[in-house]
Every structure is written in structure tokens, then in C-alpha cells.
Amino acid sequence: MPDNTPELVSLAEQFTGLPMSDLIGAPLLAAAEANAMMAATQTKSLLDIAFSYNKAENTYTPVLIKMTLTRSAIVPPAAANPPTTPPTTPSPTVVRFQTTFDLPLLTILPLNSLAVDDVNVSFDMEVKSSYSDKINQETMAAFSTESKFDTKFGFGLFSATVMGSVSYDSSNSSSRDTYYEKSNSAQYKVRVHAGQLALPQGVNTIIQAFANSISPITLPTPAP
């Protein structure tokens, strides 16, 4: 007897042909592009805020600010004039003095370094197919046909009559339930987290170079 039942879904066929490189690679590429855009934006704002642009020379010069430096210095005593007898050794004095120095603005600004630091790609796919065939067949047989007969026979003075009836009922019922379901579902989630990261090494190097080239301080000349 030919099998007319519908074929179940081939799970292998459902999973082959999925664009896995796009599903996984596309979000990562998008995160890398987002990082590049954020880095470009932050570089531009850094140049706008902490550097002044010289159009004629096409160069950037760091913006310098003035800082005050207050420290104590021991000022050697001036020789006594006229010299005293016996000679006395005057004590040195401690003088608190203030001077200024230039510092690149870049060294004190809390720079932004926003970037994507975590990408989570989750892909769930479910393929379901089910088939069920239910056959319910009942056969009831009962005698319902009715027939009557009577037979009379006699022999001489004796006679007999035989009467009877036969009935026959028959009924057939059958039902068939067929159930077939096919479904597939997929869930695709991409979670991205961005936060403040440490400054890039290049920016740190520039800041360090500027900080190390702070102009020297000038000590006050001792009084004659």
C-alpha cells in the first residue's frame, strides 16, 4: 500500500543555507565601524578644543595655559656691609615665591574615549514538523434482516408446523483524523555595550611629550 503520508521537514535542509557569516560578522563589522566613527569624532573634537589650527602652515599648535607654581626657596644671606667685628654669619631665609609656567591644555582635560567594548550575538533557530494520523474504525454487526418462515409438514395423522424468523443488522462507521504541523521560528539578538575606555597609547604619548616639555621656572635672583 503506497504511503501517502506527507514528509516531515528536513532539518538539515532548514539549517543549511543560513547566512551565518552575515549573522555573526555583520554585527561585529558594524561595531568596528561605530568605533571608527566615534574615534574620528573624538579626534576632531580634541583638535578643536586643545589645539589651534594655523591655516597658512596647515599645522596644529597646542593651546597653552598658565599655571602658578608656589614653592619655598632658601635665599642665602647677603654678606654684612660693612663687615662686622667679630664677623657674624647671618642666617639664610626661607622665601615663599610664586612663578608661572606654561602647560598644554591637553594635559589637564578629561578627554573622552567612548568605544564599543562588548558585542554579544545570539541566534536561536527552531524547526518543528509533526504528523499524526488517527484512524478510528468501528464495525458493528448485528443481525437485522428479518425473515420468517414456517414450514408445515404432515405425515398421516401427524402434522407439524415450524415457524421461525431470522434477522440480521449490520452497520459500519469509520473516522479518520489527520494532523500535520510544520513550523519554524528564529530569534536573533545583538547586544552592544559601549563605555569609557583608557585613552589610546598614541594620545598618551603626545600628552606625555607635551607635559615633559613644560617651560622651566625662573628662580628669583638673590638680593645683593
Add this chain to the structure above:
Amino acid sequence: MNQFPCPGCGTTIHVDVQRLLAGVAFACSGCAAEVALAPASVPTVHRAVDKLDEQRSRDGERGAMSGMK
């Protein structure tokens, strides 16, 4: 916190720009020298900090909008 070397002894001094703008002086742990922002440079630093804050809020709005897509 940002940092730069002390002009006197080279020891690293850690500073906070908001407190510098408020007039706070930071001491060097090496030579006890105090550094502070000169009054003449306060407007320059203020402008730079305002621009940075503006950029941060723009980045935050852009991030919130792209998250809503």
C-alpha cells in the same frame, strides 16, 4: 584625574580640572610645591570643559537614539 610632572622635581602631580577651576591648588608630593590655575587662563579652560561636556551629551543622545532603532 589628569597628571603632569612637577616643574621643580619631576614628580607626577595629579590634578582635577573642575577643582582647578574652583581655585584649588595641588601639592607635589616630592617637593611640596603647589600648582594652581592662573586666573588669566580660567576662561580658556572653562570654554574647553564646556565644549567637552557638550560633546559628551551629544554622544549620549546619539547613543540613546541608535539604541532606539
